Amino acid sequence: MDNNSIEMALMEPEERELVQFIYDAIPAEDRGNLSADDILTVLDLMDDYLEEQGLVREDPETGEMEYLEGDVDETEQLNYVLKSLQEEGRAITGVQIQLIQDAELQFGIQKGYYSEE
Numbered sequence: 001m002d003n004n005s006i007e008m009a010l011m012e013p014e015e016r017e018l019v020q021f022i023y024d025a026i027p028a029e030d031r032g033n034l035s036a037d038d039i040l041t042v043l044d045l046m047d048d049y050l051e052e053q054g055l056v057r058e059d060p061e062t063g064e065m066e067y068l069e070g071d072v073d074e075t076e077q078l079n080y081v082l083k084s085l086q087e088e089g090r091a092i093t094g095v096q097i098q099l100i101q102d103a104e105l106q107f108g109i110q111k112g113y114y115s116e117e
Helices: 013-025 034-053 072-090 094-111
Strands: 054-057 066-068
Touching: 013 034, 013 094, 034 054, 034 072, 034 094, 072 094
Parallel strands: none
Antiparallel strands: 054 066
């Protein structure tokens, strides 16, 4: 992924690190034409799903997203994201979404955001 792209330049450092981690974690044969924007779109849709499930909310004081305790049905989340992407006319596959989900989880575990269960 081109770290000098406009997409990457506009990201916060941690967001840039996450996107690069995810991109690097996806095998080249599965990556296809995925861009930073595609990865961010999938991550945003994953958060939209969590918000609909009542598992995330915005902290009114800081504006930061706060993740709440609860179980995430990854298959249901994948289907939600896939359906949303299809409605937008984006050509991101279910396999790519699942790889993004898996890489985001690994990043979170490495950073201590998630426990390994």
